[in-house]
Amino acid sequence: MIFLHLLTVQNGGIKRSSLEVLSRGRELVDSICKSSGDSAELHAVVCSPEVAGWDAAKWSAEIGAYNVDKVWSATDEAFKEHNNQALLSAVQSAHTQATGDGTKHSVIAMASTEGVKDILGALSMRLGASVIADVSEFEISAENDGIQLNATRPVMASKAQTKVQATANHVMVSVRSGSYGIIDQAALGSDGDYDANTISHQHVSIEHTDSKLHTQIREIITAAADTIDLNEAEAIVAAGRGVKDETAKALIDELADLLNAGIGASRALTEAGVYDPSMQIGQTGKVVSPQLYIAVGISGAIQHVAGITNSKVIVAVNKDADAPIFEVADYGIVGDLYEVLPALIAEIKRRKG
Amino acid sequence: MKIFVSIKMVPDVSAPMQIKNDELIMDLDRAVLNAYDASAVEEALVLKEAHGGEVVVVSVGLAKAAETLRKALAMGADSAVLISTENVEATVGMDSSSFAKVLAAYFSKQSYDALFFGKQSQDTDAGLTGSMVAELLVIPYVSNAVGISREASGGFLVKRQGDSGQEMVAAGAGCLITCSNDMNEPRIPKLKGIMASKKKPLDVLSLSDLGVSEGDVAPKTRITAYRDIPARQAGQKFSEGAAEDAGWVAEILEKNDLLS
Numbered sequence: 338m339i340f341l342h343l344l345t346v347q348n349g350g351i352k353r354s355s356l357e358v359l360s361r362g363r364e365l366v367d368s369i370c371k372s373s374g375d376s377a378e379l380h381a382v383v384c385s386p387e388v389a390g391w392d393a394a395k396w397s398a399e400i401g402a403y404n405v406d407k408v409w410s411a412t413d414e415a416f417k418e419h420n421n422q423a424l425l426s427a428v429q430s431a432h433t434q435a436t437g438d439g440t441k442h443s444v445i446a447m448a449s450t451e452g453v454k455d456i457l458g459a460l461s462m463r464l465g466a467s468v469i470a471d472v473s474e475f476e477i478s479a480e481n482d483g484i485q486l487n488a489t490r491p492v493m494a495s496k497a498q499t500k501v502q503a504t505a506n507h508v509m510v511s512v513r514s515g516s517y518g519i520i521d522q523a524a525l526g527s528d529g530d531y532d533a534n535t536i537s538h539q540h541v542s543i544e545h546t547d548s549k550l551h552t553q554i555r556e557i558i559t560a561a562a563d564t565i566d567l568n569e570a571e572a573i574v575a576a577g578r579g580v581k582d583e584t585a586k587a588l589i590d591e592l593a594d595l596l597n598a599g600i601g602a603s604r605a606l607t608e609a610g611v612y613d614p615s616m617q618i619g620q621t622g623k624v625v626s627p628q629l630y631i632a633v634g635i636s637g638a639i640q641h642v643a644g645i646t647n648s649k650v651i652v653a654v655n656k657d658a659d660a661p662i663f664e665v666a667d668y669g670i671v672g673d674l675y676e677v678l679p680a681l682i683a684e685i686k687r688r689k690g
Numbered sequence: 691m692k693i694f695v696s697i698k699m700v701p702d703v704s705a706p707m708q709i710k711n712d713e714l715i716m717d718l719d720r721a722v723l724n725a726y727d728a729s730a731v732e733e734a735l736v737l738k739e740a741h742g743g744e745v746v747v748v749s750v751g752l753a754k755a756a757e758t759l760r761k762a763l764a765m766g767a768d769s770a771v772l773i774s775t776e777n778v779e780a781t782v783g784m785d786s787s788s789f790a791k792v793l794a795a796y797f798s799k800q801s802y803d804a805l806f807f808g809k810q811s812q813d814t815d816a817g818l819t820g821s822m823v824a825e826l827l828v829i830p831y832v833s834n835a836v837g838i839s840r841e842a843s844g845g846f847l848v849k850r851q852g853d854s855g856q857e858m859v860a861a862g863a864g865c866l867i868t869c870s871n872d873m874n875e876p877r878i879p880k881l882k883g884i885m886a887s888k889k890k891p892l893d894v895l896s897l898s899d900l901g902v903s904e905g906d907v908a909p910k911t912r913i914t915a916y917r918d919i920p921a922r923q924a925g926q927k928f929s930e931g932a933a934e935d936a937g938w939v940a941e942i943l944e945k946n947d948l949l950s
C-alpha cells in the first residue's frame with residue numbers, strides 16, 4: 338500500500354496543514370506495517386518551478402523527520418503559478434510510478450487548500466479513485482478488495498457530521514487544517530539532523546497536453562504582501578459588520594498587531610468591499626484553526642461559525658448579549674467594540690510591558 | 691452564446707434538524723436552490739444580457755427538483771432540463787461522482803460556450819462535481835470564480851479566489867467554471883418572471899435516454915451515519931463594563947499563554 342501526499346508549498350516553505358496530513362500519513366503507515374505486517378510506504382510529491390532541480394539538503398531538512406520512503410519531484414515552469422492541468426499531470430505521473438501502474442493499492446491524501454480543492458474531483462476521475470473531501474478525521478485499513486477509508490466530515494454548514502466510507506483500490510481524501518497535530522521532528526529523529534543522501538528521490542515529468550485544455554493566468558491580484566496567511570495563523574482577529582468605519586478598522590489593526598495575529602473578516606465585510614475576499618472566514622471562505630480567535634462585531638451565523646470551530650480559544654466582542662457567537666465563544670465580552678477594543682488593547686499592552 | 695448551468699436542489703441548512711439513531715431527521719420539503727448555483731445562474735444571466743444568447747439550466751434529481759428549475763427559469767433562464775432519477779434504485783445515495791457521470795453524459799451531446807457550476811453544494815460542501823465533469827469531458831476548467839467576463843475571442847476571463855490572492859485566468863470557449871457566491875447577489879424572481887417561467891420549456895430525460903446505466907451511477911462513497919458535532923461549550927460572558935471586562939479577558943489570555 339502506498340500513502341501518497343502532495344506537499345503544499347507556499348513562499349518556499351511547506352504549509353502547516355500539509356505537514357499535518359504528512360504526520361497523519363506517517364502514523365497510519367506505521368500502524369499498518371505493525372499490525373498486519375503488510376508493506377506500506379509513505380510517499381510525497383513536490384511540485385516546484387525551480388530550474389536548479391532537486392535540492393536534497395533542503396527537502397531533507399523540511400521533511401526528513403517524517404521518514405518519507407520516496408519523494409517524487411516535478412520541476413516545471415508551469416508551477417510558478419497555480420495550474421490545475423500541470424498539477425493533475427504531476428500527481429498522476431507520480432501515482433502511476435509509485436503504484437506500479439496502479440497494481441499497488443493507494444491512499445492519496447492532501448490538505449484542503451484552494452489549490453487542492455481545484456483538482457480533487459478531476460484527479461479522482463483521472464485515477465479512478467473514490468474520494469472524500471474536506472474531512473476532519475480519517476482511518477484506513479487494508480482489505481482484500483482494496484483499501485477501506487473511513488472518514489468523518491462536517492455537513493449542513495457544520496451543524497452535523499457524517500461518517501463516510503469508501504472501499505476501492507485507490508482512495509483519496511482532503512483534510513481540513515487543524516485536524517491533526519504535527520509530528521515533533523526532534524522526538525522522531527536525531528535532533529533534526531538528517532542525512533540528505535538517504536532521502537530516496539525521483540523526478541517525474543509532466544505532460545504538456547494540447548493547449549486546448551490549458552487555462553492561462555494573466556495576472557495575480559495579491560492581498561498586501563505582508564499579511565499573515567490565515568490558514569497558518571496562530572492568532573486571528575476577525576471583523577464583522579459591527580466594524581463600521583476607519584476608527585473601528587484601526588482598532589482591529591492595532592489589536593492584531595499587538596497579538597501578531599492575522600486579520601480575518603465575515604462575509605458581511607468582504608461583500609461590502611471593506612476587506613479583501615481572501616480574508617473571508619467560513620463556509621465560503623477559509624476554515625481556520627488558530628490558538629486564539631477573536632470575533633469582533635460578528636453575529637455568529639452558522640456559515641461563519643463553520644469556519645472557526647477548530648480554533649482552540651474563541652473570544653467574542655459583541656454588543657448584543659443574545660448574539661449566537663456567544664454560544665461558541667469561550668470568553669465573551671458584551672459591549673460596544675468602540676469601548677471594549679481600546680480597553681482590551683490598553684490592558685494587553687500593560688501586561689506585555 | 692449558449693451557457694448551461696448545472697443546478698441542484700438541496701435541503702435548507704437553516705431548517706431545524708435532529709439526529710436520531712445515526713439518521714438525520716429534517717423536513718426535506720424545505721429544499722432550496724443551492725446558493726452557489728443561484729450565483730452561477732445570476733452570472734450567466736448577466737453575461738446573456740450583455741452579449742445576447744441563451745441560458746439553459748440542468749438538474750439531476752427527483753421529480754421535485756423541477757421546482758428548483760422553475761425558480762431559475764423565473765430568474766430569467768430560457769429553458770430547463772430535468773434528468774430524472776425518480777426510478778433509479780441508487781438515487782438516495784448518489785454522490786458527486788454519480789451526478790458527474792450523468793451530467794457529463796448529457797453535456798457530451800451538447801454544444802456550448804461554457805458550462806457553469808456552483809463551487810460546492812451548501813449541504814455537503816463536497817465541491818467535486820464541477821472538476822469531475824471537466825475531466826470526463828476533457829475540457830479546461832476554472833474553479834472558485836468570483837467574477838467572469840467574456841472576451842472578444844469568445845473565451846472567458848475568470849477572476850478566481852486562490853489560496854492567497856486572486857488569479858485572473860483566461861479559459862477558451864467550451865470551458866467549465868465553478869462559481870462562488872461571492873460573485874454576485876442573485877436576483878429574486880419578480881411576479882412577471884414567475885408567470886413567464888410557467889410557459890418556458892422544461893424537458894424531462896431519463897438516465898436511459900442518455901445511455902447511462904444504474905451501474906454507471908453507483909456511488910463510490912457511502913454515508914454510514916450522521917452524528918452531532920461535538921458542541922463547543924458556551925463559556926464565560928463578561929458584561930461589567932469595558933475596562934473591567936477587558937481586564938478579566940486579558941488576564942485569562944495571559945494565563946493561557948495567548949498574549950505572545
Ligand SMILES: Cc1cc2nc3c(=O)[nH]c(=O)nc-3n(C[C@H](O)[C@H](O)[C@H](O)COP(=O)(O)OP(=O)(O)OC[C@H]3O[C@@H](n4cnc5c(N)ncnc54)[C@H](O)[C@@H]3O)c2cc1C
Nearest residue numbers: 577578579603604605619620621622634636640641656674
Ligand atoms: C451559502 C452561504 C455561505 C456563506 N459563507 C459565509 C462565510 O464563509 N463567512 C461568513 O462570515 N458568512 C458567510 N455567509 C453569510 C452569513 O450567513 C452571514 O450573513 C454573515 O456571516 C454575517 O456577517 P456578520 O456577522 O459580520 O454581520 P451581522 O450578522 O450583521 O452581525 C453584525 C454583528 O455586529 C454586532 N455589532 C454591531 N455594532 C457593534 C458594536 N459597535 N460593537 C459590538 N458589536 C456590534 C451586532 O450585534 C451583530 O451581532 C454565507 C451565507 C450563505 C448563504
Ligand SMILES: Nc1ncnc2c1ncn2[C@@H]1O[C@H](COP(=O)(O)O)[C@@H](O)[C@H]1O
Nearest residue numbers: 696697750807808810811816817818819
Ligand atoms: N444533482 C445535480 N444536478 C445538477 N447539478 C449538480 C448536481 N449535483 C451537483 N451539481 C453541480 O455541482 C456543483 C458541486 O456539487 P458538489 O460536488 O455536490 O459540491 C453544484 O454546485 C452544482 O452546480
